[in-house]
Amino acid sequence: MARMKFLCDAERCIECNSCVTACKNEHEVPWGVNRRRVVTLNDGVPGEKSISVACMHCTDAPCAAVCPVDCFYTTDDGIVLHDKDLCIGCGYCFYACPFGAPQYPQQAAFGVRGKMDKCTFCAGGPLQDNSNVEYEKYGRNRIAEGKLPLCAEMCSTKALLAGDGDMIADIYRQRVLKRGGRPQTWGWESAYGTTG
Amino acid sequence: MNTRLESKKRHARIMLWSAVIIVFGAMFLPLASYVFTDTVSARAAAAQDANPRANYWRAVREGNQGYTSSSGPYTTNVLIQNGGQNWRHLRNGPVANFLPWILAVMVLVIALYHLIKGTQRIEGPISGKTVPRWTLFERVLHWYTASLFIVLAITGLSLLFGRAVLIPILGPWGFGAWADFSIMLHNYLGPFFVVGVLLEILVWARMNIPKEADRQWFKKAGGLFSGEHVPAGRSNGGEKVWFWMVAIFGIVVSVTGLILDFPNFEQSRETMQLMNIIHAISSVIWVAIALGHMYMGTLGNEGVLQGMTQGRVSVEWAKQHHDLWYEEVKDQASSGDTESAAEPGSAAKQPS
Numbered sequence: 001m002a003r004m005k006f007l008c009d010a011e012r013c014i015e016c017n018s019c020v021t022a023c024k025n026e027h028e029v030p031w032g033v034n035r036r037r038v039v040t041l042n043d044g045v046p047g048e049k050s051i052s053v054a055c056m057h058c059t060d061a062p063c064a065a066v067c068p069v070d071c072f073y074t075t076d077d078g079i080v081l082h083d084k085d086l087c088i089g090c091g092y093c094f095y096a097c098p099f100g101a102p103q104y105p106q107q108a109a110f111g112v113r114g115k116m117d118k119c120t121f122c123a124g125g126p127l128q129d130n131s132n133v134e135y136e137k138y139g140r141n142r143i144a145e146g147k148l149p150l151c152a153e154m155c156s157t158k159a160l161l162a163g164d165g166d167m168i169a170d171i172y173r174q175r176v177l178k179r180g181g182r183p184q185t186w187g188w189e190s191a192y193g194t195t196g
Numbered sequence: 197m198n199t200r201l202e203s204k205k206r207h208a209r210i211m212l213w214s215a216v217i218i219v220f221g222a223m224f225l226p227l228a229s230y231v232f233t234d235t236v237s238a239r240a241a242a243a244q245d246a247n248p249r250a251n252y253w254r255a256v257r258e259g260n261q262g263y264t265s266s267s268g269p270y271t272t273n274v275l276i277q278n279g280g281q282n283w284r285h286l287r288n289g290p291v292a293n294f295l296p297w298i299l300a301v302m303v304l305v306i307a308l309y310h311l312i313k314g315t316q317r318i319e320g321p322i323s324g325k326t327v328p329r330w331t332l333f334e335r336v337l338h339w340y341t342a343s344l345f346i347v348l349a350i351t352g353l354s355l356l357f358g359r360a361v362l363i364p365i366l367g368p369w370g371f372g373a374w375a376d377f378s379i380m381l382h383n384y385l386g387p388f389f390v391v392g393v394l395l396e397i398l399v400w401a402r403m404n405i406p407k408e409a410d411r412q413w414f415k416k417a418g419g420l421f422s423g424e425h426v427p428a429g430r431s432n433g434g435e436k437v438w439f440w441m442v443a444i445f446g447i448v449v450s451v452t453g454l455i456l457d458f459p460n461f462e463q464s465r466e467t468m469q470l471m472n473i474i475h476a477i478s479s480v481i482w483v484a485i486a487l488g489h490m491y492m493g494t495l496g497n498e499g500v501l502q503g504m505t506q507g508r509v510s511v512e513w514a515k516q517h518h519d520l521w522y523e524e525v526k527d528q529a530s531s532g533d534t535e536s537a538a539e540p541g542s543a544a545k546q547p548s
Binding site: 020033049065069070089092097104111187190 | 252253255256257260262263264265266267268269270271272273274275276277278280281283284287288355356358359363368369371372375376379383457458459460461465468469472
C-alpha cells in the first residue's frame with residue numbers, strides 16, 4: 001500500500017507560486033484561504049531558498065489529536081482528511097499544526113471561523129467520490145481519478161514531488177547522488193517521524 | 197676469498213637494513229591508521245563546512261520567519277512552528293487527564309460531607325419575621341451571572357472532554373451537533389458573562405474585605421466540622437474566600453477567554469496556545485470551587501437560598517449564621533410574607 005507524501009526540493013524551487021495558483025484554481029479555494037504557500041528564507045539574499053508547503057499528511061497528525069469533535073481520519077494511502085460536516089471551526093488544529101496548514105474562511109464578524117479547509121492531497125473528503133457536494137466542500141478528487149496532486153504535476157522545475165513516499169524518495173536520492181552533498185528531505189522528520 | 201668477504205659484507209648490510217626496516221616498520225606502521233582517519237575526518241569536516249544549507253534547516257526548525265507572497269488571516273510565513281506540539285501534549289496530557297479528577301474529588305468531598313453532616317437546619321422555632329439581605333439589583337446580578345456561568349461551564353466542559361465522554365454516548369453526529377451549538381453559545385455568551393463577573397466584583401468587593409472577625413472564623417474553620425456557630429458579619433470568612441476566588445478566576449478566565457474569542461486581532465498561535473491552556477485549567481478549577489458554593493447555598497444550609505431568591509431571610513437564620521450583621525439590620529425585621537415586605541433598605545447597601 002502506498003504511503004503518500006510531499007517532498008519539496010529546495011535546490012529546485014524557484015518561488016514561481018505555480019503550485020499555489022494551480023491549487024487555488026483546481027479546488028476553487030475561497031479568498032484568504034491558502035491550502036499551499038511558498039515560503040522563502042533569506043529572501044533577496046544570495047543563496048535564498050524557497051519551499052512550497054501545505055498539509056504534510058503527518059503519520060501521527062497533531063490536528064487529529066487535538067480535534068474536539070474527532071473529525072479527522074487517515075486514508076489507506078496515508079492521506080489525512082477531515083469531515084467538514086463535523087468540524088465546528090474551533091481553530092485547535094491550526095494551533096497544533098507545525099506547518100500552518102489549516103485555514104478558515106471567515107463567515108461572520110469578530111473573526112468567527114468557518115469550517116476548516118486544508119490541502120486534501122487532491123483526495124476530496126468523506127462524501128461520494130467526484131460528486132458535486134464533494135467538489136464544493138473539499139475540491140477536486142484527483143486521487144479517485146487515478147491522478148496525483150495538481151501542485152506537483154504542475155511544478156515546472158519538478159521541485160515539488162507528490163506520490164508514494166518510497167518512489168519520491170528514490171527520485172530524490174538519485175538527484176542528490178548526481179548533485180553530491182546530503183539530502184534535505186524538508187519537513188519529513190517532523191511529519192513522518194525518524195523511522196517511517 | 198675476496199668474493200666471499202664481499203658477499204659476507206653484503207649479507208651483513210642486508211641483515212642490518214632489514215633489522216632497521218623491521219624495527220621502524222613495527223614502530224610506525226601501526227600509526228598509519230591515524231593518518232587514514234585524519235584525512236577522512238578532515239574530508240568530513242570539509243563537507244560540513246561546505247554545507248551552508250544546514251543553517252537554513254536549522255532556521256526552519258527554530259521557527260524562523262521567511263517571506264511568502266500568499267496572504268490570508270491564517271496564512272503564515274513560518275514553515276514549522278514548534279509550540280503546537282507542546283500545546284498538544286499539555287492539552288491532551290495533564291489538562292485532559294488531571295483536571296477531571298479535580299471535579300470528581302470535589303463532588304466526592306461534597307457528597308461525603310453531606311452524608312456525614314446533612315443539611316444544617318435553622319435552630320429553634322421560626323417566627324416568620326424576616327430581614328432584608330440582598331437587594332433586587334444584587335439578586336438579578338447574581339442570577340444573571342450564575343445562569344451564564346452554568347451554561348458556559350456545561351458547554352466548555354463539553355468541548356474539552358466531549359470527545360472522550362460524549363462521543364461514545366451521542367455518536368459522532370450527535371456530538372458534532374451539540375459541539376457546534378456549544379461553541380456558538382460559549383463564544384457568544386462569554387462577553388456577557390465577563391460583564392456580570394466584573395459588576396459582581398465591583399458591587400461586592402467592599403463587604404468582602406477581610407476583617408478581624410474573619411480571623412476567628414478561620415481559626416474555627418467556620419464551624420464546618422465542629423458544627424458551632426462562629427460570629428460573622430454580612431459575609432463570613434468562607435464567603436469572602438469564595439468572593440476573592442471569583443475575582444481572581446473571573447479576571448483570569450475573562451481575559452484569556454476574550455483573547456480566544458476574538459481571533460481577529462492577529463494574535464499569534466503561541467498566544468492562543470498559552471491562553472487556551474490557562475483558560476482550561478483556571479475555569480475547571482473555578483467550576484470545582486463553584487460546586488462548593490452551590491452546595492452551601494442550597495442543600496448545605498436551610499434558609500440561605502431564600503435570601504438570594506426573595507431578598508429576605510428569616511431572623512433566626514440571620515442570628516444563627518451572621519449574628520454581627522443581624523445586629524445591624526434587626527430594626528428592619530418585619531413579619532408577614534416576604535413578597536409584600538418592604539424592599540431591602542439602606543442597611544443592605546451599607547454592609548458590615
